Amino acid sequence: MKRQRAPIACEKCRLLKAKCDGRQPICTRCEGYGFKCSWSTRKRKVLLPEVETAKDGSSKEPERQALSDEPKHDDLASYQRAVRQYDTLMQELLSNLDQSQKGTLNASLHTIRRQLPVNATDSSLEQPSLTREPSTVSSDAGVDSPATYVGKASDIHFIHRIRQCYQTGAWTAREPLPADNYSQTHTIKSLAGLTQPLIIPTPAEAQGFIDVYLSTIHVAYPFLCRDILLEQFQVFQTGDYAYQEFEPWLALFNFIFAIGSYYTSFPHRSGTASLDHLRYFEQGVYFSRELGATCSLLSVWALIVQCFFLLAICHTDRCWNTLGFAIRMGQSIGLHVESSPNHARTSWMADRAHWRRTWYSMYVLDRLLALQLGRPMAIHESEFQVEMPSVSDPFPFGQDATVSAESITANRDTSTCFLMDYFLAVIRFSYLVGAVIRELYRPSQIDVAPDVMLNTSSALDQRLSEWKKGLPRHLRFDLGHTFESSVTFKRQRNMLAVKYHHLRALIHRPFLCLPLLQTNNHPFMELLRRDKHRIAQAESICVQEARQTAQLLHNLVDERSLVHDFPWWQMISCLICASSILFVAEAFCPNQDSFYSTASAQDLREDAETCLKVFEALSANSAAARKAAEMLKALSSLHHSIHKGVYQVLPGQVGIASHLLYYSTVSSRRVYLTAVVASTTSPQRHRPCS
Incomplete structure (x- = not known):
């Protein structure tokens, strides 16, 4: 019989060199002789027998097995991801082959797949990112996303203010809460490294994307040098870019491809929306991962282009942060002063014209975002000293910098018009x-x-009117331009018109519907009593400018016209602002005796619904447009709530009665004063009927 060895002996048996059966806590020998049985705490080299583990009531073997399986599971997951990436790459290659080549390659792939282990194709792990539902595009921002600050100038703040005035009566508990923001706050996945094969556009597609960028964003923000951009684009087209110094250009081109791909996705017809723009953006972020290490003018360019893509898809907060990074980088290389640049690597970067256009592009974009979000500005006039760009700067547009008068209009006194006129006008506007x-x-x-x-507000309105009158003739959006053939000038006029009407409406918006929005603000109500006519004029201007913004869209043919011919990067914000003003004005415009005597309630509603129709048309490709449409539909319900008799006057509460009386009897000064006095002496809030 084979001798049964104990896995470990007690200290007493080891000292006496006696046989120990290994039973714990007291072995049989020590128990029989009455010895004190002690055991060493050193690590065992042999596993305990099954009988001993059963005595303990718990087995360590499953834990050891689980620990040993974890690395195997990680290796298997990595292996499966590599297989899926290989399959994705092969599928993209197959799309470029003819039928005979596809058949040969498919047969080879089938043979290879038969050699894979069964668990290599297990679908229980993470699905490939190419076929995953694009939650980064269609998820509802604001459901589980962190709240961000928006100030008084923001259209979101204005809509929330309206809701607060009717939070007890506008929406019941049975109705779903409306969307509270159209900005997308979710993050785009897999930015640390590329999880899919590189997507490279065909030469024709790449040229189309470049043309889209140059004909839309570049005519408004000409910080890039057209000739240098096209020269480096030829290097990209030849494929000779496999070196580290070209990575900033790769980042910039991928951001431009993302913009071009997104712009050309409108109008959306049928089928699944393409996600190529997100893949281009992911690649651009990957190639720009080291931009912060070496500050240069080219790095600033790449960040600004990234900002415009983020604005186009309404990742406004991320754009805000990216622009802040670009401004800091620009200040670190001296863009905010006129001293000679010290960080230029090539001769063309040393020209101050490029630095000036870049700085003022960030300046204009900083003002746009600060106004849209109601946040502090990052660039202050007292903290930089940079000359204005030259109107005849040849770098941004190349040979297209000047346009002959005969090619624009037959009635022109000046002989030459410059594409840079727009940029200089927008700087003064900013x-x-x-x-x-x-x-x-x-x-x-x-x-x-x-x-x-x-x-x-009156002084600012006067300055804004003087700015409009000082525009060059070919940029005057309030004048006719018969027989003009320049598409670029038409787009620049549309951009200026949107900016002008939007800012003028914001200048006078604090005086819109004061009895509703400022019912408990005694200084405002006192001002309303003293300066009724001036308040009426400001309110009328606000509403008329909102109508003008909506009427710019009356002749749109399709979604492409809006995306290409207007400043798409700020259109959603401007249209939300205009439509919210119109819905509120329409809800409190019961008759022609109101302040908006030039427009009926039906006219206001039609203009507001124009914005709503635009958002509904764009919602197939834009999650922000879909959420904006939801917000507008929620605002339109205010009209039905007010005009269905849902409010009644309770004893001692004459606030809402005086407000409605004020709007319906504004032509009678005696009744008007009575209503305002009642409102200011009894500023209690109204209560909805049950």
């Missing part, structure tokens, strides 16, 4: 935007006295 933010919509939430605000 100074006005900064003044509006500082003097009317202070992000610090320090309230401006209502009478001071009224005087300031």
